[in-house]
Amino acid sequence: MKNQLIYLDNNATTRVHPEVAAAMLPYVTGECYGNPSASYGFGKKARAAVEQARQQVAYLLAVDAKEIVFTSCGTESNYTAIESALRCYPERRHVVISAGEHSAVENLCLDLERRAYRVTRLGLDGEGLVDLAELESVVNSDDTALVSLIWANNETGVLSPIEDAANIVKNKGVLFHSDAVQAVGKVPLSLADSAVSMLSLSGHKLHAAKGVGVLYVNGRVRFEPILLGGGQENGRRSGTENVAGIVGLGKAAEILRYVLKDEHHQQQMSEMRDRFERTLLDRMPDTLVNGHREKRLPNTSNLCFAGVDAEGLLILLDNAGLCCSPGSACSTGSVKPSRVLTAMGMSAARARSSVRFSLSMFTTEQELDRAVDLIEQAVSKLKIVLPVSGGPVIRHT
Ligand SMILES: Cc1ncc(COP(=O)(O)O)c(C=O)c1O
Incomplete structure (x- = not known):
């Protein structure tokens, strides 16, 4: 026991669940290496595995599978959500975040400021919470393209009042994104009837492998792809899918759905x-x-x-x-x-x-x-x- 590793850094990354590793294996070792975009049966097998994983992730979030876009990580999902909103509303030059965002959002927003966008950072109180009255007062229907708030802070674990915030923002006709990379899989979270427009999650934070993430995009909101190319993910994120990673993420989502019910x-x-x-x-x-x-x-x-x-x-x-x-x-x-x-x-x-x-x-x-x-x-x-x-x-x- 004395020399055994004690791993208490699971907000940095998690161990791959043995069932996840087993599910990924055929897609790593060579049994099922087909390209999911190929039209022959061997490719279709990989396609079916990707679509099953999409459904598993959709069940975890209580959304439609069509609203799930696979990405490479939480950083890419956050980036896509923010840049997509700015492209959808080019006349709007304002973004609202909080002072407690992960650097994946904060550093992109610093870059937006260099590109002459205006960024408002909601303050945090002594316990790490944002003030919804401040949110209400800074969102401007004419100029705000997007509000992006972290669901659970990666350092303190503090949970933001996301549903209330999303309702305030939706009522102003503005898109709402949440970086839920630390929340998904740790607390029950349902997007059924939610005002959240987009949400990011990352496989390696929830016992899946590194190199796979998800951007949930509500079917009723505007979206512009950032990665253009072969038109994968229904034209929303080009690039050949990380089939093994996606299959593992689907399995992790299935496991966590049962764990979180308990x-x-x-x-x-x-x-x-x-x-x-x-x-x-x-x-x-x-x-x-x-x-x-x-x-x-x-x-x-x-x-x-x-x-x-x-x-x-x-x-x-x-x-x-x-x-x-x-x-x-x-x-x-x-x-x-x-x-x-x-x-x-x-x-x-x-x-x-x-x-x-x-x-x-x-x-x-x-x-x-x-x-x-x-x-x-x-x-x-x-x-x-x-x-x-x-x-x-x-x-x-
Ligand atoms: C809250 C939060 N957002 C985004 C990220 C980035 O996720 P990824 O490592 O998958 O790019 C992290 C990773 O630490 C995180 O904790």
């Missing part, structure tokens, strides 16, 4: 996470939880270890075989505090002392118990050897 599973995951947090907070009273305690994913725990440098902590934990993520990003040699945590009003010191732990359906109580011991040992060591400067850390909630 309320016990949901409860079990949040109970495990809560017990992990409680034990750490009891043993180290300087520990703080970042983000709303209830309105968040059941698998995510973003913790600040006051007075501890998270980068140093991560190195010690990595050496001990525990994988987790920092609340900061290293760029050009300097450690930048997390954009999301600072948007929530946290000091740079608090953000630099924060670490994200994220569980999956494969995480066990034993692993979490062991993780708590390793974290406690590493934090105590760092407090003695490397106390951080940067002022006191403010205690929120």
Whole structure:
């Protein structure tokens, strides 16, 4: 047990489910390598597998299979949704996002600003939530092409009020996209009768393989393809389909549909996470939880270890075989505090002392118990050897 890897970074990527791997195998090893666009039987076999996966994903989201477009990843889905909206409404030069978006959306929006678009970023409160009154006040039917809000934040797990936001935006005649890469497969989510126009998800975040994603496009909204070529995906995304990846994603969607139906599973995951947090907070009273305690994913725990440098902590934990993520990003040699945590009003010191732990359906109580011991040992060591400067850390909630 001591040297076994403990993987608590499931918001970064997940282990491929064994049933997913088994479903993909014939499309990887060579039994079924036909091109799904080919007209002969061998190609049609691959086509049938892609269409079955489309149906499986559609069932998970409670939408029509025709509304599912396979892409290469969550980043491509987000990019396509935003760029498509701008092409559909060329006279509109305004986009609304939140200060808590993933860099896949934030960096595209920085590029839009360089291209003379106007971007409004909704603020976050201390718990990571957007204000719907602010959303209502900034969306302008004449000029806003799209509102894009993250469903569940990748760092804190905080859940946005997506349905309410989508209704506000729809009533103004504006398209609404959600980056649901962290939400799909972790919380039940139905788009039946929803005001959401487009939604992104990514295979590798939900126990499918890397290199496959989905953009849901509501059948009633305008859409312009970004990748042009052979006209695959009904003309909405050209490029030969990643058949093995798509088949795996379909299988993962099928598995998760059953898992998410089981309320016990949901409860079990949040109970495990809560017990992990409680034990750490009891043993180290300087520990703080970042983000709303209830309105968040059941698998995510973003913790600040006051007075501890998270980068140093991560190195010690990595050496001990525990994988987790920092609340900061290293760029050009300097450690930048997390954009999301600072948007929530946290000091740079608090953000630099924060670490994200994220569980999956494969995480066990034993692993979490062991993780708590390793974290406690590493934090105590760092407090003695490397106390951080940067002022006191403010205690929120
Ligand atoms: C919220 C969110 N959106 C988008 C992405 C990008 O997804 P992908 O890695 O599939 O491009 C991620 C990945 O971390 C994410 O967490």
